Amino acid sequence: DMAVRHYTLDFNLSTAVDPASTVSGLLSIFHEQELTETIHDTDGHGYLATFGLVTVDLQCYEDDDIAQLDNVRAYTGLPALLRGAKVDRYWPTADGRLIEYDIDKVVYEEDSEYQNIKILHSQQYGNILVLDGDVNLAESDSAYTQAITGSGKENYAGKEVLILGGGDGGILAELVKQKPKMITMVEISFTGKHSLFLDHSKSQQRKTCGDILDNLKGDCYQILIQDCVPLLKKYVQEGRTFDYVINDLTAIPISTLPEEDSTWEFLRLILDLSIKVLHPSGKYFTQGNSANLTEALNLFEERLGRLSCPVDFRKEVVCVPSYLEQWVFYTAWKK
Amino acid sequence: DMAVRHYTLDFNLSTAVDPASTVSGLLSIFHEQELTETIHDTDGHGYLATFGLVTVDLQCYEDDDIAQLDNVRAYTGLPALLRGAKVDRYWPTADGRLIEYDIDKVVYEEDSEYQNIKILHSQQYGNILVLDGDVNLAESDSAYTQAITGSGKENYAGKEVLILGGGDGGILAELVKQKPKMITMVEISFTGKHSLFLDHSKSQQRKTCGDILDNLKGDCYQILIQDCVPLLKKYVQEGRTFDYVINDLTAIPISTLPEEDSTWEFLRLILDLSIKVLHPSGKYFTQGNSANLTEALNLFEERLGRLSCPVDFRKEVVCVPSYLEQWVFYTAWKK
Numbered sequence A, B: 001d002m003a004v005r006h007y008t009l010d011f012n013l014s015t016a017v018d019p020a021s022t023v024s025g026l027l028s029i030f031h032e033q034e035l036t037e038t039i040h041d042t043d044g045h046g047y048l049a050t051f052g053l054v055t056v057d058l059q060c061y062e063d064d065d066i067a068q069l070d071n072v073r074a075y076t077g078l079p080a081l082l083r084g085a086k087v088d089r090y091w092p093t094a095d096g097r098l099i100e101y102d103i104d105k106v107v108y109e110e111d112s113e114y115q116n117i118k119i120l121h122s123q124q125y126g127n128i129l130v131l132d133g134d135v136n137l138a139e140s141d142s143a144y145t146q147a148i149t150g151s152g153k154e155n156y157a158g159k160e161v162l163i164l165g166g167g168d169g170g171i172l173a174e175l176v177k178q179k180p181k182m183i184t185m186v187e188i189s190f191t192g193k194h195s196l197f198l199d200h201s202k203s204q205q206r207k208t209c210g211d212i213l214d215n216l217k218g219d220c221y222q223i224l225i226q227d228c229v230p231l232l233k234k235y236v237q238e239g240r241t242f243d244y245v246i247n248d249l250t251a252i253p254i255s256t257l258p259e260e261d262s263t264w265e266f267l268r269l270i271l272d273l274s275i276k277v278l279h280p281s282g283k284y285f286t287q288g289n290s291a292n293l294t295e296a297l298n299l300f301e302e303r304l305g306r307l308s309c310p311v312d313f314r315k316e317v318v319c320v321p322s323y324l325e326q327w328v329f330y331t332a333w334k335k
Helices: A019-032 A036-042 A067-076 A142-148 A170-176 A192-204 A228-238 A262-276 A294-304 B019-032 B036-042 B067-076 B142-148 B170-176 B192-204 B228-238 B262-276 B294-304
Strands: A004-012 A047-050 A053-061 A081-083 A103-111 A116-122 A126-131 A134-138 A160-165 A182-187 A221-225 A242-248 A278-290 A311-319 A326-334 B004-012 B047-050 B053-061 B081-083 B103-111 B116-122 B126-131 B134-138 B160-165 B182-187 B221-225 B242-248 B278-290 B311-319 B326-334
Touching: A142 A170, A142 A278, A142 A311, A142 A326, A160 A170, A160 A228, A160 A262, A170 A182, A170 A221, A228 A262, A242 A262, A262 A278, A262 A294, A278 A294, A294 A311, A294 A326, B142 B170, B142 B278, B142 B311, B142 B326, B160 B170, B160 B228, B160 B262, B170 B182, B170 B221, B228 B262, B242 B262, B262 B278, B262 B294, B278 B294, B294 B311, B294 B326
Parallel strands: A160 A182, A160 A242, A182 A221, A242 A278, B160 B182, B160 B242, B182 B221, B242 B278
Antiparallel strands: A004 A053, A004 A081, A047 A053, A103 A116, A116 A126, A126 A134, A278 A326, A311 A326, B004 B053, B004 B081, B047 B053, B103 B116, B116 B126, B126 B134, B278 B326, B311 B326
């Protein structure tokens, strides 16, 4: 493995200084910490001295004898960046923060027709599904399924339920326990996220979906492998309604330029059709996005206020363990 | 603000290459992305080329015109490191991972007799208490209080409760609602974490502790400002017992060298005294540490098995929102 351990050290100085004298001054500090050899090895690269702030980078191979470098954390609080490793541990949050996961291996990887799909293993979160670099769901994340099914406050017994997406099987597995009349789950394709779970879930996402995806049809559920948009349009034409519509297709787009991002248009279309097939006393559940993306969330809420069927809504902020950021979920119903 | 934005780019190459030709090759890629000027400014510093792996650092002032540099994330997935900023956003997890918080200001800072105390504000977690660089508790973390009081499965009505530590007031505020006979909370000192909350909680940690810390005595609680060790010894001598003992003093030490870390000895002493004052049908609650610190957790469990009073125990893994890692809590009871 060619991974490099990259330590960053930052010092705030009270006055402007000469770079050369600063570095020689720092060397004596490193010398006390028995770091002299490593500093020498960097041969002048990797430091940048400026007015009032000195940043120093130390780079070495992961398997070099650098036990003493772990003391560096005492100065900076910053653990080493592991760069160029075979298994990437850095998966930024939706709000763009740098986050290091405890990923220890890549379980599965595929470039599908639709997206890059990875299943990564984390010691604490279990298997994590990563789609195009975004953390999607982990085995630890029953909080996600709880939130998008109404946080345990709904009674699904005898109800008609429509799930849009939900390919990981978590929502379906949770709801069949509650004896609904019928759950219809619509997945676009055997490729992508969906095929991944349909084909591989038996070993890789067992905790999330149980054995529910082994069959496409059960006593109180059916899984339709098709695009949900024509199906929703057909339901609207037939006047068919559902007590619950659960949209698990996509988060609210991070981009707040709807005219430049087709996901916003897709989201508006799904939202409009979903509310049309919702029973007058029914509920619509969907995820929002990171609680920090206030601009995108506001834009979504504004759109909720301009649907062809008027709706009220409420939101809930939920901690989904593997997301490492607070996540917003919405409930909407017809006025 | 002298903060530097530090971008790191890593490229995996299939064969060994000459550093100079690699850099000139990379320049043409950057040129396509209109990054030429920024590369030129780094003047040869900040890159390191090795066999099969090239890492490139780009450093610039935070307020430089670097809008186009945000495209860099497309290559690496790594957001820029903000170095030397007045407000530090990087607070590693207990298991040593690099984590960027959404800290936007320092609410309070003090070097007390015991430790460095900071209250930092996070957009999504509210105020966060950081002691000696460790994230201790945030306003979002009612899950911590829930877990260390038995996850809602206990009935405190009419019970005698002893809280060791708990200076943020969250546990006390939660339990007084349940009409216990008497809660005795023992805090060592008006300095440190404890004084911070006792003196400042009115504005800064309102959501965590309510107004419970405004008075040191209420109908069903008393707060004793003293070292808990002599008090526990006195209780043992008097033969006094409690239905619940909640130890909120400290996490299990990360060091797994008990002979070199006095915190382990302190923990053993507290544990032994706590079990001695526990009613035969009582329960002892305490936090463990990060679920990933298996060695430290195992050491703790081994010690639980060697107390002067034999105990059984169970553990629970809980998601405390601001911790950004799964956290272990323990319940112990007399055999």
